[in-house]
Amino acid sequence: MVMVHNIQRKLDWRSPILEYILENKLPMKKSEARAIMFKARNYCTIGSVLYRRALTEPLLRCLSPEEADKAILEVHTGICGEHLGGKSLALKIMRQGMYWPTIRKDCEGYVRKCQACQRHGNMSHRPTTELNSILAPCSFYQWGVDIVGPFPKSKGQCQYIVVAVNYATK
CATH class of the missing domain: 1.10.10 (Arc Repressor Mutant, subunit A)
Structure with a gap:
């Protein structure tokens, strides 16, 4: 518990900022002190209640x-x-x-x-991408070629596999 202007408060995220604004107290570590001073720019107090300032919003009460x-x-x-x-x-x-x-x-x-x-709640049953059907009028009309790998080196120092797929017959 910390006494801030005769009000007992439990220690939480607001305590260091309130102590800095109301009593000008900072931690001994320079990095922590700098962080609190940087954060405190966005806060103000009314009485002993902490509020967050924002550019386009009214003051927000810190909970x-x-x-x-x-x-x-x-x-x-x-x-x-x-x-x-x-x-x-x-x-x-x-x-x-x-x-x-x-x-x-x-x-x-x-x-x-x-x-x-x-x-x-709503459940989404849509696939992540739109499905496109592939039309191939006859065998060997359209091919898909890809290179797969790298794999561990095999006999002959080969690391990759060339894969060719016929779109009509798969």
Whole structure:
């Protein structure tokens, strides 16, 4: 627990940034101190509550891990929950004015574990590429030639195989 302006807080990702902004405290290691100073440029406080600044959005309230879990649960499955996908869920939470550094990863993980989403979600049955049929009017009309390898050297120092396929008869 850390005392920040007479408020007890558990140590989480917000603690070093809050300590730097409110009390100008930095870790002893130069690399860690530099990283915190770099991160702190994107944050501000109102009272003792940490907010993230953004160019085009309003201030986003920074949440603890416990608050983040509650926010995901409420937005995903709450009274107006839409069972959104991971990226959409993260964006909707940010539009509600909340933030934490691993928001997208946490939302995607939650959606993968949601039983209702797994049962009733859309399934894609399309192949990854469009299928093209090959028309060959007669045998030996069209050939496909490819080189396969390298393989371990065999007798005669050969490493590659030339493969030729007749499109009509395969």
